Amino acid sequence: MARDCADWIRAKVDVRTVTREGFLHGKMYHIANRGVEDAILGSSNFTVRGLGLAANGNNIELNLEVDSNRDRLDLKAWFDELWNDKSLVRDVKAEVLTYLEQLYQNHSPEFLYYKTLFHVFEKFLEGTGQVERDLGRTTLFESQVWNTLFDFQKDGVKGAINKILTHNGCILADSVGLGKTFEALAVIKFFETRNERVLVLCPKKLHENWSIYQAHTNNVLNPFPEDRFGYTLLHHTDLSRDRGDSGGVNLANFNWGAYDLVVIDESHNFRNNTKGKRDEAGEIVRLSRYERLMEDIIRSGVRTKVLLLSATPVNNTLTDLRNQVSIIAGGDVIHDEKANTAFRETVGISDLRESLRQAQTHFSTWAKQRPEGRTVSVLLERLGSDFFKLLDALTISRSRRHIERYYKTSLKELGGFPNRARPVSIYPALDTQNLFMDYDRLNDEISRYRLSLFNPSRFVKPEYRAEYEKKVGNFTQTQREDFLIGMMKVGFLKRLESSVHSFTLTLERTLKKIEDLEGRIERFTRSSSFYELTFVVYLFAVCLG
Numbered sequence: 001m002a003r004d005c006a007d008w009i010r011a012k013v014d015v016r017t018v019t020r021e022g023f024l025h026g027k028m029y030h031i032a033n034r035g036v037e038d039a040i041l042g043s044s045n046f047t048v049r050g051l052g053l054a055a056n057g058n059n060i061e062l063n064l065e066v067d068s069n070r071d072r073l074d075l076k077a078w079f080d081e082l083w084n085d086k087s088l089v090r091d092v093k094a095e096v097l098t099y100l101e102q103l104y105q106n107h108s109p110e111f112l113y114y115k116t117l118f119h120v121f122e123k124f125l126e127g128t129g130q131v132e133r134d135l136g137r138t139t140l141f142e143s144q145v146w147n148t149l150f151d152f153q154k155d156g157v158k159g160a161i162n163k164i165l166t167h168n169g170c171i172l173a174d175s176v177g178l179g180k181t182f183e184a185l186a187v188i189k190f191f192e193t194r195n196e197r198v199l200v201l202c203p204k205k206l207h208e209n210w211s212i213y214q215a216h217t218n219n220v221l222n223p224f225p226e227d228r229f230g231y232t233l234l235h236h237t238d239l240s241r242d243r244g245d246s247g248g249v250n251l252a253n254f255n256w257g258a259y260d261l262v263v264i265d266e267s268h269n270f271r272n273n274t275k276g277k278r279d280e281a282g283e284i285v286r287l288s289r290y291e292r293l294m295e296d297i298i299r300s301g302v303r304t305k306v307l308l309l310s311a312t313p314v315n316n317t318l319t320d321l322r323n324q325v326s327i328i329a330g331g332d333v334i335h336d337e338k339a340n341t342a343f344r345e346t347v348g349i350s351d352l353r354e355s356l357r358q359a360q361t362h363f364s365t366w367a368k369q370r371p372e373g374r375t376v377s378v379l380l381e382r383l384g385s386d387f388f389k390l391l392d393a394l395t396i397s398r399s400r401r402h403i404e405r406y407y408k409t410s411l412k413e414l415g416g417f418p419n420r421a422r423p424v425s426i427y428p429a430l431d432t433q434n435l436f437m438d439y440d441r442l443n444d445e446i447s448r449y450r451l452s453l454f455n456p457s458r459f460v461k462p463e464y465r466a467e468y469e470k471k472v473g474n475f476t477q478t479q480r481e482d483f484l485i486g487m488m489k490v491g492f493l494k495r496l497e498s499s500v501h502s503f504t505l506t507l508e509r510t511l512k513k514i515e516d517l518e519g520r521i522e523r524f525t526r527s528s529s530f531y532e533l534t535f536v537v538y539l540f541a542v543c544l545g
Contacts, residue, residue: 001099002103002104002277003100005100005174006097006100006104006505009093010097011095011101013093014091014093015091015092015096016083016089016090016091016093017089017090017126018082018088018089019089019090020088023088026041027041027042027043027044027046028040028041028075028079029044029161030072030076030079035342036073037065038065038066038072038493039064039065039066039071039072039075039076040065040066041063041064041387042061042063042064042065042481043061043063044059044061045059051512052108073257076088079185090492093374096535107318108180124392127132127165127166128158128159128162128163130162131158131161131162131165132158134161134165135158135161135190138190138193138194139193140186140190140193140529142183143186143224143226143227144190144223144226144227145182145185145186145189145224145227146186146189148223149179149183149186149234150184150407150410150414151183151188151409151410152178152398152403152406152407152410153178153182153183153240154179156172156174156396156398157183157187157190159160159396160172160183160187160307160357161190162205162397163393163394163396164187164261164307165305165306166329166459167328167331167343167346167347167394168177168305168306168329168342169305169306169307169308169327169328170308170309170395170396170462171267171307171313171324171325171395171396172184172308172309172310172396173310173311173312173313173395173396174298174311174396174397174399175311175399175400176311176397176452177400177402177417178398178403180311181209181210181265181307184263184265185224185227187261187262188200188229188231188263188309189227189229191260191261191305192229192231196260196261197232197258197259197260197261197262197352198230198231198232198260198261198263199232199233199234199262199264199297200231200232200263200264200265201234201235201236201238201239201263201264201265201293202233202235202236202260202264202265202266203235203236203266204235204236204237205267206265207233207235207247209265210265211233211247213227214229214231214233215228215229215230216230216303231263232249233247234246234247234249236266236269236270236289238251238507239289239292239293240289240292253536256297256298256301256302257297257298257299257300257301257302257304258301258302259297259301259302259304260303260304260305261304261305261306261307262298262304262306262307262490263307263309264293264307264327266307266310267308267309267310267313267324267327268310268313268320268324268366270290270322270323270324270327271313271314271315271319271320271321271324272320272321273290273326274288274289274290274291275291275330290323294327294330294331294332298327298330303379306327306328308324308327308328310324313395316360317360317363317364318356318360318363319360322334322356325394326339328342328394329342330342333352333353333356334353339352340353341351343390343393346393347390348389349386349389349395353388355373355384355386356387356390357388358386358387359383359384359387360382362379362382362383362384363383366378366381386510400417403417435530442493442496446489446493447489449485449492451485451487451489451510453510453514453517454481454484454488455482455485455511456481457477457478458478468532491506492506492507494541509518
């Protein structure tokens with residue numbers, strides 16, 4: 001159709017356009033055909049519907065046929081005056097033909113591929129350009145942390161800020177060692193330059209990792225003292241507390257809902273949507289950490305944006321991802337309809353709950369297959385497009401291989417990634433006098449222990465052995481004793497792992513038991529006392545269980 005249209009225009013049509021936008025709105029059709037001339041004025045556009053030629057319905061138009069020669073000639077003169085005024089119109093026939101040629105020419109597969117990519121990521125590219133402009137309006141580019149980052153980290157920061165501003169949150173899941181903390185600091189700096197308040201939640205063991213950057217701590221290890229970070233730092237466990245002090249913060253009077261951005265380090269700790277403590281009537285007695293995060297930070301006070309940091313956002317099932325997406329959506333996507341449709345406008349997912357359910361179903365089916373059919377390519381084919389749209393919109397996840405492939409210059413500046421050397425086993429001496437034997441010899445010695453005290457079946461006469469070899473349950477008495485001795489040998493090694501002193505005490509107690517038994521046997525041999533014989537028989541009976 002485009003080719004036929006172009007041929008028709010090339011043979012029969014001239015096209016000129018008014019150069020001043022909005023200057024001409026009138027529509028006139030002047031027809032001259034074999035000496036017969038007519039003119040039509042009205043609202044009809046030069047389209048199939050406007051001209052009344054559509055098969056499935058036409059526009060309602062109002063047109064007037066001019067049948068007076070004087071009026072028609074005046075209209076034609078008016079048209080010719082405009083048509084020939086080079087200050088008002090210009091010839092665009094070649095441009096129209098060029099546009100039509102783009103529709104019908106045979107493009108290379110490469111061109112079609114890149115054009116498709118452009119349209120798939122058009123919104124993202126537009127958003128990236130807007131973020132670049134937003135960043136330029138702040139002082140982020142002059143900050144110490146920004147000028148410390150490598151190019152791949154700067155791109156990660158831009159992407160995270162874009163996703164946070166567009167979708168209210170982002171999951172930064174770069175591999176270990178790519179600098180998620182520095183990227184998060186740059187994101188924090190951006191929002192602090194906009195006078196927005198930031199809360200950082202981290203595991204208590206990572207407190208020192210984050211506190212050194214806070215301006216009020218005046219830590220000499222802080223590499224960015226000029227940036228004067230003012231974020232508040234609390235721990236995951238503080239969400240379980242209603243009172244007490246945490247790094248100088250009085251939790252009893254703390255306003256959790258006053259923050260514009262919350263950064264959660266090790267966010268996979270919130271992958272389980274656990275429920276808090278309820279009383280017999282079902283009333284909430286204490287909120288879980290996840291519920292406290294949602295109720296007191298995400299939903300309370302100002303609209304809180306979210307940055308989640310985790311190298312492993314998904315541990316076992318896609319439910320882990322769903323619960324973290326719920327934090328960004330501002331509610332449980334399973335029960336909260338507003339959260340379920342939170343990404344309808346920005347991502348184009350109208351039913352987030354159903355999209356995640358289908359993805360989990362496909363994942364579960366794939367996981368049950370035999371190893372030869374459980375390949376990544378098979379899983380990718382089954383997962384729906386909505387799932388990948390969601391990942392593209394909310395997550396940034398790059399590996400070392402990605403950096404090596406696409407950021408070769410940055411990698412050269414970095415000096416490359418270190419090669420992981422094989423672990424080297426070191427066998428130090430166990431004591432200062434070098435009298436204690438090494439672990440391998442200890443294991444050999446322990447393995448040779450007969451521990452006869454716990455193996456009385458070995459001393460049963462052959463004519464009575466069959467009686468003790470009868471199975472009770474799944475094991476014979478001899479097997480039970482062998483298992484017991486094996487467990488005791490492992491116990492010796494575990495005591496040694498605890499400390500040499502603990503190992504010594506265990507051996508001393510074991511030796512004393514053996515020595516006591518030997519003493520009783522010797523006394524029996526000397527005295528042949530009936531009571532002593534009774535005691536020994538009883539002792540063996542106890543050992544036999």
